[in-house]
Amino acid sequence: MHILILGAGYAGLRAALDLAEAKRAGELGEVTVTLVDRNDYHQVITWLHEVAAASVAPDKARIPLEQLLGAGGVAFHQATVRGIAPREQRVLLADSEALSYDRLVVALGSITAWPPIEGLREHALPMRWWDEAVRLREAVLHNFALAAEMEDEAERKRLLTLVVAGGGYTGCQLAGEMAHWVPELADHFGLSLLELTLRQIEARERLMPGWDERLADKAERILRRKGVQILLNSPLERLDAQTMTLKGKNPMPYGLLIWAGGVQAPPLLKDSGFTTGVQGRAEVDAYLRAKEYPDVFVIGDASLWMEGDKPLPGTASHALRQGEYVARMIRRQIQGKGLADYEPTNLGLMVSLGGSDGVGIALGIPLSGVTAGILKEGIESWYLSTIGAD
Ligand SMILES: Cc1cc2nc3c(=O)[nH]c(=O)nc-3n(C[C@H](O)[C@H](O)[C@H](O)COP(=O)(O)OP(=O)(O)OC[C@H]3O[C@@H](n4cnc5c(N)ncnc54)[C@H](O)[C@@H]3O)c2cc1C
Structure with missing residues (x-):
C-alpha cells in the first residue's frame, strides 16, 4: 500500500511524522509513505509576520525537511503538484511526472485570495x-x-x-x-x-x-x-x-x-473534480475524506469542515490536529478497524501584536497583553519540539 501526502505544512508534516513513527514501530507492515512538497523545507507560517518585520531571522522559520524526517519511515519527494486524478488514484506533478497512491492526504494549505480590485x-x-x-x-x-x-x-x-x-x-x-x-x-x-x-x-x-x-x-x-x-x-x-x-x-x-485580505484553497482542488465550497475548500465527510473519494483525506486550510453553519477557520492549530487525526485513522484502516468521527478541538487562538504583546482566547479564557504574547511564544516553542526542530 502506498500512502501519499501532499504538502509538508502543519497538517501534512504532522500526518507524515506520525505515520513514519508507526512504520518504524512495525505497525504499518509493508506500507510505504511518501511526502511531497515543492520546497525542501517546512515553513513556520505563524512566524512569517515576524520574519517580515525582522524580529525572527528568516532561516529560523524555514526548517529543512531532511532534518525533520531524518529518523526514517517516510520518503520525501520534492515536486510541485499540478493536479489530482482521483478516479485513477494518481497525482500529477510538474514536468509530466505522476505518482500513484492507495491513500491520499491532501494538505496543500491555502493561497492568497486576490479579489478583483484594480491594480x-x-x-x-x-x-x-x-x-x-x-x-x-x-x-x-x-x-x-x-x-x-x-x-x-x-x-x-x-x-x-x-x-x-x-x-x-x-x-x-x-x-x-x-x-x-x-x-x-x-x-x-x-x-x-x-x-x-x-x-x-x-x-x-x-x-x-x-x-x-x-x-x-x-x-x-x-x-x-x-x-x-x-x-x-x-x-x-x-x-x-x-x-x-x-x-x-x-x-x-x-x-x-x-x-492580507484573505486566503482561498488552491484552485487545483476544484479543477481536479473535488466538490468545493467556501473559499474553494474541499467539502469533506465525518472522517475528513473528500465527499466522493473515500481514499482521499483533505486536511488543514484546504479542507472545509462545517461547525453548524460556520466553516472551521484555517489555523495552524486545527491543521496539525487534523494531521494527527488522519494518521490515526489510516493506522486504524490498516489494522482493519473502523473510523472514528473527526471532532475539532477548539483550543483557541493567540495573536501576537509585536514585542511581547498579544491577545487571544485559550480554552475559552480571553487573554491580552504580555500574558497572551508569552503564551503564544510558548505555543510556538512547543510546536517546534513536537516536530523535532528544537
Ligand atoms: C502570516 C501568517 C500568520 C499566521 N499566524 C497564525 C497563528 O498565529 N496561529 C494560527 O493558528 N494560524 C496562523 N496562521 C494560519 C496558519 O498558518 C495556517 O492555517 C496553516 O499554515 C495551515 O496549515 P496547512 O498544513 O493547511 O498549510 P501550510 O502550513 O500552508 O502548508 C501547505 C504546504 O503545501 C505546500 N504546497 C502548496 N501548494 C503546493 C503545490 N502545488 N505543490 C507542492 N507543494 C505545495 C507548501 O509548500 C506548504 O509546505 C497564519 C497564517 C499566515 C499567512
Whole structure:
C-alpha cells in the first residue's frame, strides 16, 4: 500500500511524522509513505509576520525537511503538484511526472485570495509564504534606504507610508510587528519618526471579523497605542504604483501595501473534480475524506469542515490536529478497524501584536497583553519540539 501526502505544512508534516513513527514501530507492515512538497523545507507560517518585520531571522522559520524526517519511515519527494486524478488514484506533478497512491492526504494549505480590485495584484505584496515574507522585509528596508537619500519631503513621506490591507488576525499580527520595527529603522537611517505612517485598513466595521468581539476590541486598542492608524469601514477600491483609493475617498499616497485580505484553497482542488465550497475548500465527510473519494483525506486550510453553519477557520492549530487525526485513522484502516468521527478541538487562538504583546482566547479564557504574547511564544516553542526542530 502506498500512502501519499501532499504538502509538508502543519497538517501534512504532522500526518507524515506520525505515520513514519508507526512504520518504524512495525505497525504499518509493508506500507510505504511518501511526502511531497515543492520546497525542501517546512515553513513556520505563524512566524512569517515576524520574519517580515525582522524580529525572527528568516532561516529560523524555514526548517529543512531532511532534518525533520531524518529518523526514517517516510520518503520525501520534492515536486510541485499540478493536479489530482482521483478516479485513477494518481497525482500529477510538474514536468509530466505522476505518482500513484492507495491513500491520499491532501494538505496543500491555502493561497492568497486576490479579489478583483484594480491594480491590486500588480502593486500589492502578499505574505502567505516564507519567500514572500523575506521579500517584504527587503522591500521595507529598500524603501527606508531610498527615503534616507530623498530630499523631496512629500516623496520621502510617501516612501515611509506602509499600509497593511486587511484587518484579520494575520493583518493585525503584521501591523503590530511592524509598529515595533519601523521606528528602529527610522533611527537606523536617521529619519524623523514624524514622517512615518503605519496604516491598517479594513473593509468591515471592526478588526478580526468573525472572531470574538472582545478580542478584536483589545487588539484594536493595543495597535492604536503602538501608533497604527486603523481605518475601518474602508474598502480598498483601486491601487496604482504610488496611491491607494479607499471607497468614497481621494487617492492617498503610499510606499508599500501588504495585502492580507484573505486566503482561498488552491484552485487545483476544484479543477481536479473535488466538490468545493467556501473559499474553494474541499467539502469533506465525518472522517475528513473528500465527499466522493473515500481514499482521499483533505486536511488543514484546504479542507472545509462545517461547525453548524460556520466553516472551521484555517489555523495552524486545527491543521496539525487534523494531521494527527488522519494518521490515526489510516493506522486504524490498516489494522482493519473502523473510523472514528473527526471532532475539532477548539483550543483557541493567540495573536501576537509585536514585542511581547498579544491577545487571544485559550480554552475559552480571553487573554491580552504580555500574558497572551508569552503564551503564544510558548505555543510556538512547543510546536517546534513536537516536530523535532528544537
Ligand atoms: C502570516 C501568517 C500568520 C499566521 N499566524 C497564525 C497563528 O498565529 N496561529 C494560527 O493558528 N494560524 C496562523 N496562521 C494560519 C496558519 O498558518 C495556517 O492555517 C496553516 O499554515 C495551515 O496549515 P496547512 O498544513 O493547511 O498549510 P501550510 O502550513 O500552508 O502548508 C501547505 C504546504 O503545501 C505546500 N504546497 C502548496 N501548494 C503546493 C503545490 N502545488 N505543490 C507542492 N507543494 C505545495 C507548501 O509548500 C506548504 O509546505 C497564519 C497564517 C499566515 C499567512
